[in-house]
Amino acid sequence: MKYKLLTVIFFITSTAFAQTDVKLTVKLQDAIKGFNGQVGIYVQNLKTGKTAAINADTLFPTASMIKVSIQCALMDKIEKGEMQYNQKLVYRDSLLYKGEDILGSFKDKDTIEVSKVALLMITMSDNTASVWLQKLAGSDYINNWLETNGFKIMRDNSHATGREAMHEKYGWGVTTPYEMCRLFKMIRSGQAVSPAASERMYRNMGRIFWDDKAISQIPPYVQTASKQGALNESKSETVLVNAPHGDYVFSIITNHNKDQRWVEDNEANLLIRKVSVLLYNYFEPDNKWKPAEGIEKFMKDE
Numbered sequence: 001m002k003y004k005l006l007t008v009i010f011f012i013t014s015t016a017f018a019q020t021d022v023k024l025t026v027k028l029q030d031a032i033k034g035f036n037g038q039v040g041i042y043v044q045n046l047k048t049g050k051t052a053a054i055n056a057d058t059l060f061p062t063a064s065m066i067k068v069s070i071q072c073a074l075m076d077k078i079e080k081g082e083m084q085y086n087q088k089l090v091y092r093d094s095l096l097y098k099g100e101d102i103l104g105s106f107k108d109k110d111t112i113e114v115s116k117v118a119l120l121m122i123t124m125s126d127n128t129a130s131v132w133l134q135k136l137a138g139s140d141y142i143n144n145w146l147e148t149n150g151f152k153i154m155r156d157n158s159h160a161t162g163r164e165a166m167h168e169k170y171g172w173g174v175t176t177p178y179e180m181c182r183l184f185k186m187i188r189s190g191q192a193v194s195p196a197a198s199e200r201m202y203r204n205m206g207r208i209f210w211d212d213k214a215i216s217q218i219p220p221y222v223q224t225a226s227k228q229g230a231l232n233e234s235k236s237e238t239v240l241v242n243a244p245h246g247d248y249v250f251s252i253i254t255n256h257n258k259d260q261r262w263v264e265d266n267e268a269n270l271l272i273r274k275v276s277v278l279l280y281n282y283f284e285p286d287n288k289w290k291p292a293e294g295i296e297k298f299m300k301d302e
Contacts, residue, residue: 021050024282028052031274036258036267037233040251042177043279046185047246056178059153059170060253063229064125065236066156066173068183070134071122071204073142074114075197083136085200087114095135097127104128122204125228134158149186154179171231180238180251184225188240188247212299213269214239214252214276219289229253232260235268241280248283250275264300 024043032039032054040055062069077083093108103117103126114133120126121133134142139160146154154175157167166174186192187201205225208215214237215224222243229236236253252275259267281287 019050021045021052024050024052024279025054027278027282028054028275031278032271035254035271038255039271040177040253040255041275042181043248043250044181044185045246045248045283046188047248053178057153057176059174059176060236060255061170061229061231061234062154062173062175062180063171063231063234063236064127064130065175065180065227065229065238066154067121067125067130068180068187068201068205068227068238069142069146069154069156069173070130070137071118071201072183072187072192073137073145074118074133075193075201076145077137077141078114079193079197083114085113085115085118088112089114089117089132089136091132095128095132097131099127101126101128103132119204119207122201122227123207124209139163149192151179151183154183175253177238177251177253180253181249184238184240184249184251188225188249212264213237213272216291216295216299217273217277218280219287232262233257235266235272237272237276239276241283243280243283245284248279250279264296 028041040058040060041053042056043052078085088111091103091106091108091110091112096104102124103120117129117133120129134156139156139158142156143160154173155163155166156173157163157170158172187198190198192198192201202225205227206223208226210228213228215226218224218241222241224239224241226237226239234253234255234257238251240247240249252272254268254271257268
């Protein structure tokens with residue numbers, strides 16, 4: 001009995017160790033050395049199952065990445081027949097989230113379909129669109145969907161019951177690099193809400209306007225699904241890459257950043273690009289592509 005128990009323990013330990021890509025983990029640890037802030041990274045090669053993790057279970061602010069969760073709850077309501085994807089909504093000035101959002105330029109009583117609001121939320125990260133859909137879905141409904149689907153940490157903190165302290169600490173949402181990747185994998189595999197809803201969400205997430213960081217380091221002819229987040233003290237990005245030799249997913253989240261400038265060469269932005277190119281070249285070692293000379297002038301989105 002003792003021998004069998006030891007054998008089982010050894011098997012479990014060996015399997016867990018085999019799933020860790022030690023070489024990649026070392027490369028990532030080297031890449032983040034000297035960063036002035038907190039960093040969390042989770043990477044998984046979906047073909048081999050191997051992972052690399054640095055602070056992957058640490059809590060971080062989601063910033064705009066919480067919008068993927070809002071999208072899931074919205075699709076869940078549509079799947080249940082409580083809403084329709086082509087349903088027309090009436091915009092009201094009271095919905096305005098101050099900023100430079102497209103939806104925020106609408107006039108009171110203008111109409112727009114749910115589908116377009118959802119696309120603006122994901123593609124443009126339009127905050128007015130996001131807050132509107134969050135209200136329609138309901139913060140508690142969003143969190144119930146997350147809990148029901150096995151997410152232990154990821155939650156919408158804004159206007160949600162009992163989330164005041166977490167909202168104070170993490171802002172709009174809270175997550176871990178691991179759980180961000182898990183949500184993306186669910187959508188990619190058709191397990192988020194339904195296969196049809198997952199497909200619709202994946203298409204939306206493949207039309208990202210903010211492609212000047214992680215996505216800029218991946219060839220434009222390779223499909224990606226992603227969502228970005230940005231606060232003064234936190235920059236983040238989660239990407240699922242449909243790479244030639246197999247899909248991989250990664251999430252990099254930073255917090256307590258010393259460099260809080262909203263500029264192209266912000267230290268966290270540079271780190272996100274650095275990690276993205278490291279991963280693509282690691283999983284695609286024969287890659288010859290590099291960003292075209294002079295591309296910088298075409299990447300200035302604001």
